[in-house]
Amino acid sequence: MASNLPAREGAENQEPPSAGAWGEWNPTEDSVRPIRGKHRVAKGGGGLARSSTVLGVGIIAAVGAGGIATAQDRPQVPISMPSLPGLSDDDSDKDARRADAQSAKAAAAAQDQADAGEILRTRILQQAESQHEAADVQTRIQAEQAAREAAAAEAKAKREEAEKAAEEARLAAEKQAKEAAEVAEAKAEQERVAKQAGNYSLPTSSYTITSYYGAAGSMWSSGHHTGLDFAAPTGTPVKAVGAGKITSAGWSGAYGYRIVLQLEDGTEVWYCHLSSMSVTSGQVGAGDTIGRVGATGNVTGPHLHLEVRKGGSTVDPLSWLRSKGLTP
Known part of the structure; x- marks a missing residue:
């Protein structure tokens, strides 16, 4: 980021600029000098670089609750971030993203595993419930079948008993009718014999x-x-x-x-x-x-x-x- 200050030599001997020359002090724009070395500001998604963020947080903490100081009240404070050998902002971002991706992947795997376990549990419960319902249906069918068989056996027994009673009644009626017919026939024969005996006679006696x-x-x-x-x-x-x-x-x-x-x-x-x-x-x-x-x-x-x-x-x-x- 380029500074709005005019380049000058021997800045340590110069007077501080007036309020009209400096304006308000903006720590994120006017006071931050380009950081030399291996550190670079990585822009992403419209946000500040990591070093700028740290700088802003530090300056806000120094300013306190009283508001933002102006350039006339405070001198410029150059801030620089230490350089770490062998590590750049891009590498750190990549590692962070990689870690985040791994964490997300692990979380997704854990969630998938949890979902699979829940699905398996649900299927087991459904299967158990289905088997229970099937057992209930089978039990009900067997009970109904047993009831039908018992009813059929009872009806058959009653029918056979009724048929037997009817047959016994028929035989008794036939026997009674036969006996009555025999009695009537015997009576008729007696009457006929008596009548004929009155009309007929033996041919002789003492024979x-x-x-x-x-x-x-x-x-x-x-x-x-x-x-x-x-x-x-x-x-x-x-x-x-x-x-x-x-x-x-x-x-x-x-x-x-x-x-x-x-x-x-x-x-x-x-x-x-x-x-x-x-x-x-x-x-x-x-x-x-x-x-x-x-x-x-x-x-x-x-x-x-x-x-x-x-x-x-x-x-x-x-x-x-x-x-x-x-x-x-």
């Missing part, structure tokens, strides 16, 4: 059945017995088994004396081996005596040979009598 229908033997021309034999003493009354008309009465070869009674439904009843015939024609009622037991024809002893014919063919007299409510 013993000695030969059944279908029995085989050489004594019968057909090779088997065609009727039912009631052995009884000669002269035992023979009765009409039902109401009907006598269509035939007389001798009939191997049958001896025979009476043929035709019932109202067309069934023919043959009375054979009779010793006598009381009625030989006309209508008769059930239980009327129509003849007597004998031993005429092809016989071995006195008995009544009873045949029952339907449509010209013989049927079992025992079954037929039972169907009419009679028990021989």
